[in-house]
Amino acid sequence: MRTTTRFASSLFVATLLAAGMPAMAQEAPRVAPDQLSQDWVLLNRDVSVDVPNSGVNLYKPSCIAVTYLIGNDGVPMNVQVAKMAPSSDLGKAAVSAVSHFRYGPSLSNKNHTPVATYYVVPFNSPDDPAKRAQLMAPCKLPGYGQAA
Structure with a gap:
């Protein structure tokens, strides 16, 4: 009878610990794109992207902020x-x-060490650096500071 009680108690404690694990896990630091090179270096400069042939605002200058976590495998x-x-x-x-x-x-x-960051993808961006910065400004995200 004692073995059953110990097993049940151990199972209960293990269940409580497992349930609390996500809360105990540390969240990855949020790193601004301009600070990312302190933690991770982009290895590829060219990527293939499938762009739709038709849709809303495909040819209008725009920006899209994409958030992501860089895992320990990069x-x-x-x-x-x-x-x-x-x-x-x-x-x-x-x-x-x-x-x-x-x-x-x-x-x-x-x-x-994994970090959370974001990247602003420009579409149909002007060549003029000032106009490009103006286009990209609305896509900057708050809350991404330098990693500790």
């Missing part, structure tokens, strides 16, 4: 559209582009 995870200006049908293309990024750890990230 592959983006949980890639999703966070902001779009103006609204268009290019969200899937932006997610596709970022999903194909590959990162290597920086010299200061020898443990391959």
Whole structure:
């Protein structure tokens, strides 16, 4: 009878611990795109992206902010559209582009520590740097600071 009671007690404690694990897990630091090179370095500069042939605002200058987590293997995870200006049908293309990024750890990230960040994908962007910055400004996301 005592063995059954100990087993039941152990099972109860294990269940409580397992349920609390997600709450105990640390959230990855949120790193601004301009600070990302302190943790991860983008290895590929060219990616293939499927862009739709027809849809809303496909040829209008726009930006799409895509958030993601760089896993310890350098592959983006949980890639999703966070902001779009103006609204268009290019969200899937932006997610596709970022999903194909590959990162290597920086010299200061020898443990391959995952970080959350975002990337602003420009579409039909002007060549003029000032006009490009103006186009991209609405897609900047708050809450992404330097990693600790």
